[in-house]
Amino acid sequence: MTDELAKTKAAIHGGLFFAAWIFVTAGFPLLLWPWYLALPLLAYGAIVLFVGPLRRTAPKLAIGRMGGWPLLYTAVLALAATGVLVGFQAMMRPDLKDLAAKIPVDWFGNLLVAGVCFSVVNAVCEELIFRGVLWELVSEEWNNATALVVTTLLFGVGHLQGYPPGPIGAILAGLYGLILGTLRWWTAGLGLAIACHVGADATIFCILIETGAVEAQ
Numbered sequence: 300m301t302d303e304l305a306k307t308k309a310a311i312h313g314g315l316f317f318a319a320w321i322f323v324t325a326g327f328p329l330l331l332w333p334w335y336l337a338l339p340l341l342a343y344g345a346i347v348l349f350v351g352p353l354r355r356t357a358p359k360l361a362i363g364r365m366g367g368w369p370l371l372y373t374a375v376l377a378l379a380a381t382g383v384l385v386g387f388q389a390m391m392r393p394d395l396k397d398l399a400a401k402i403p404v405d406w407f408g409n410l411l412v413a414g415v416c417f418s419v420v421n422a423v424c425e426e427l428i429f430r431g432v433l434w435e436l437v438s439e440e441w442n443n444a445t446a447l448v449v450t451t452l453l454f455g456v457g458h459l460q461g462y463p464p465g466p467i468g469a470i471l472a473g474l475y476g477l478i479l480g481t482l483r484w485w486t487a488g489l490g491l492a493i494a495c496h497v498g499a500d501a502t503i504f505c506i507l508i509e510t511g512a513v514e515a516q
Contacts, residue, residue: 358435363488377498399512422496
């Protein structure tokens with residue numbers, strides 16, 4: 300495939316994914332988790348699956364390298380992220396009721412199942428979006444360095460209403476996205492980025508339990 304054809308492919312898939320994202324976000328602003336993450340992915344995936352030319356040119360997602368130094372780096376990063384999140388909560392003590400209200404804990408029967416499902420599904424969806432589809436499209440159009448910058452910025456902005464909340468939280472999320480992006484680049488896949496992200500989301504859910512936010516629903 301020539302460079303021009305590759306860029307055309309990236310532009311088409313990028314436009315399609317962003318159209319699905321904007322449609323879901325603007326059309327259904329009150330969606331609970333995980334639908335505001337999952338529906339854009341499902342809509343984009345369904346269209347690609349049923350349209351032959353799109354299916355043949357879809358971004359190639361991989362697990363990537365899972366051992367060696369990247370695995371050690373992931374473990375250290377996961378511990379560091381837990382420390383930052385716990386420290387942020389201890390110092391800032393934000394009101395988490397609005398965030399907790401978006402997570403339908405009652406669907407899962409108990410907090411343990413809810414916590415496991417939240418941690419895994421949220422991490423997988425966000426990594427598929429930011430370090431998966433968007434990374435592949437931007438890197439195909441430009442390069443990995445540009446993909447790292449773009450996905451870092453989008454990840455930070457996308458967490459203005461997440462945890463940690465607000466502008467400070469968006470900056471912290473952006474820095475975390477930068478580190479996850481370097482991990483994705485280093486390993487050429489999503490496996491360890493997802494694993495690391497699961498750890499951070501599990502910490503966030505534990506914070507929601509510790510503050511009593513999930514019980515306020």
